[in-house]
Amino acid sequence: MMGKPNKLEPKLFYHGISLNQRIPADHPLRNIDKLVNFNFIRSKVADLYGTRGNPSVDPAVILKLMFLAFYENVKSERALMEQLPLRLDWLWFCGYDLDEKTPDHSVISKARNRWGLEVFTDFFENILNQCVNADLIDGETIHIDSSMIDANASKDSLKCQFRKVSDNLYNELEDNVESVKPKLERRVSKTDPDARLGKKYGKTILGYKDHRAVDDKHGIVTATVTTPANVNDEKVLETVIEEHNANTSEKVKTVVADKAYGTGENYKHLYQQNITPCISHQRNSSRCDPDFNHDKFIYDDQRDCYICPAGKQLKHVGFKDNGNSIIYKADLQACQQCLHFKKCVASKQSGRQIQRNINKEYIDWADNCLTKYERKRLMARRKHKAEGSFADAANNHGFKRLRFRGIKKARIQNLLIAAIQNLRKLMRYISSRPVGSARNLAQKLLLGSDFCPYKPVFIIRLNCQPT
Secondary structure: OOOOOOOOOOOOOOOOOOHHHHOOOOOHHHHHHHHOOOOHHHHHHHHHOOOOOOOOOOHHHHHHHHHHHHHOOOOOHHHHHHHHHHOHHHHHHHOOOOOOOOOOOHHHHHHHHHHOHHHHHHHHHHHHHHHHHOOOOOOOEEEEEEEEEEOOOOHHHEEEOHHHOOHHHHHHHHHOHHHOOOOHHHEEEOOOOOOEEEEEOOEEEEEEEEEEEEEOOOOOEEEEEEEEOOOOHHHOHHHHHHHHHHHHOOOOOEEEEOHHHOOHHHHHHHHHOOOEEEEOOOOOOOOOOHHHOHHHOEEEOOOOEEEOOOOOEEEEEEEEOOOOEEEEEOOHHHHHOOOOHHHHOOOOOOOOEEEEEOOHHHHHHHHHOOOHHHHHHHHHHHHHHHHHHHHHHHHHHOOOEOOOOOHHHHHHHHHHHHHHHHHHHHHHHHHOOOHHHHHHHHHHHHHOOOOOOOOOOOOOOOOOOOO
16 A cells, blocks of 8 residues: 655654764764763863853864864865754764754864964874774884875965065066066965975975875874975975874884985985885986996095996096085096997086985995885885875865965864874774774773873773673
8 A cells, every 4th residue: 555645744843852862873973972082172272261251162062073074074164064953963973952053164263273283283192192002003114105285275376475586586577577487486375375386296286295104004194294385205204203203102113105205314314213214216317328327337435436337537526416416527538538438428528427425325225224025015005005095085084175274274184184084093993893802992092091191081882782
């Protein structure tokens, strides 16, 4: 017997409705609410609020709203607050009832400006500490990589900074700006003055870079450093390692990264810190015959010169790359008399030239400290650990475009996204364990942690029967 259509007639009053009953027991937000203590924010920001005037929205609620914006990948805070009354799970998570008025979207941005970066750093470290307690982090092998983030500004907003240019160039630009093409570092966006033009994989963007350290064991993000997009990767390696050591209380033993981090200075630092590098580097290119590549020339340490395959000397003539490379050059007449001149020398104006990095001994050490098999294994793991971490952040949490403006807010966004990714891995790990083991681990995380600066009062039960 076919049923009749029900005509929906709104009731004036609804009785017996409870948001708590409407949210399933295995809902992810329930597990997050039990695992994460958002109430720590009250003591952190108490000094930033006065004792008079209208009471503000609970800081713990504001932090939950910021968390939801990236956890659910909502494009803007305005859109978040428009969807909040429509989502029963969000209302329950933030502690609102069905008929309760929700705050305006401006409350979130005002609180973020008031709180500063330290609050979000503590939030990231708390999640990371729980991952350490759950034994999700080895701490000895890390993968370091960077990814570009588009600024919330257009390239059309770039203008020349005339004060950084000489007086003559200043006058020339002022007379006719379009006739001169300024260098990239001289142009600054009026919309986001902290953003810079950067180039990676042949693509130039206006924005920032996020440099991450990802642990090898379970892919937990242990450090995140945000810089303008024009900062080269090799400049940040030492900072990322130091932050990883501070956050995990573990000293790293092996660092895996791409050749953008492979410089003599970095190899020297790793050698001094007793850290094994799995980092390739740019090889010296040559237009000559393969039989006369750089590696065919022998360096004489006593005389500080190179000996070519024909037995001629290449003497020290100067420096290059801000003193990081030494230039060795052979006499042109001596090269012209050699039988291998056409195969060995590409220039018609000078003899054969060789460049030697001042940290050559550390480069040689880095090239030989790992076996070929181990290097290939680690580089393969880097693809799904470091690059996979960025891919997950881009696909699920809106990582690739900055929602705010300024480098401080860029750091806040990266800290929140990294904390959410770590929390998801932690929840997945606990839920995959047997019932009794999961309960014991939850108690260890929340009640026995020596790392957490605050200890939640809830006991998490993921996929466990109620006791």
